[in-house]
Amino acid sequence: MATNGKARKPPAKKADPGKADSRGEILRAAAELFMQFGYAATSIDAVAESLGATKGHIYHYYGSKADLFFDIQTAAMQRLLEGVEPLAMGKQPALERLAAMALRHTEILLTDLPMQKVAVQGLERHLFAGVAALRQLRAVLKLRDDYEQLFAEVIDQAIRDGVVVDLPPKLLTKPFFGAMNWATVWYSQRRLQSPQAVEEIARVLAGCAVRGLLVDPAAPAVRRLSLFSEHA
């Protein structure tokens, strides 16, 4: 299915002032189609059509459908990493950092939905025929691992602080991310909600994710978290 044999065009062929925008537009349009129809059933033609562009326009940026697919994942994971990494590195207690990370993660999910769907739901359901994609696949999996590791480390610290239940941090990241990432299955941006309503949903999801890990959510340190200030 992947057309990796195709010669990749150099990225800077035309002086196109709207290039960054074009690339972002292609990624978003392709993400919508991949999520709606699946990888196999989505063609470069369909991506071009949904943008009112030519197939050549897409191939100007991407050598193959697989390239396009991986670039969606890379861009979406990088957006998460850039948003969350500074919060992980702060000086605050682990629990405070974890709550801030969970909220930022959920806000990005809900406001960047099609791209994030592709990124967080991963590659499992999409098959890549060629070995050519293996290098890209590893790079994306590495990004995702790094991202989960950020959380696992803060969770580990919070366990040592005695506020999170004493279970393997990697295992705890599963229901933790699940409480938030499941939104990529049930949430629909088409509902056109106000930013306040989206923010409130993000707080509920991140709140349940964090509370699910806690030994005692009624503890004073937890009650002070801004994440729970409105609904604890």
Next chain:
Amino acid sequence: MATNGKARKPPAKKADPGKADSRGEILRAAAELFMQFGYAATSIDAVAESLGATKGHIYHYYGSKADLFFDIQTAAMQRLLEGVEPLAMGKQPALERLAAMALRHTEILLTDLPMQKVAVQGLERHLFAGVAALRQLRAVLKLRDDYEQLFAEVIDQAIRDGVVVDLPPKLLTKPFFGAMNWATVWYSQRRLQSPQAVEEIARVLAGCAVRGLLVDPAAPAVRRLSLFSEHA
């Protein structure tokens, strides 16, 4: 893609002693393929091939790919409903029922993975061309709504009991199911884990799901829950 125009064969044409098994086998094989390749990219031929059967064998049971897809969802949702409904109807306090329901739900997910994947991840990503599928679609969505409603009602009762945070029960079901259902994205049955290991994962996921809703997981009523007896 759906071949609803095809004449549906009466279900009892042959006296086939292995019929119930055959139907279950077809459902499981088709579920694996739908989840791996997506609805559009999966053909009746591929389902037959993966079973070493003929296309006619599949059409003996199912008039179309859409019928087969809906029957997977129906069978999987019914399995959940049958497992969980008796627990919802018990006389125990709401929190105790909720914990038992969460654990049963997760155990079924993890042990019946391909079928449950199709059921819990829903139809959003799969397109149905024909209007013929609308009736079936509504029936499946109704089953799923009924199932979520079972949980929403027990959550509502637990809010009135003062043990679950006071937020709309329907909204709370989202991160609650997310903590558990996300396993259909990350969990792989191919790891071949022992029943004890699977049970332990189920307890961690259900535990985080329930704890995520609680006002105070350190409360005595919570500590008495068998769900938390091993790792609270």
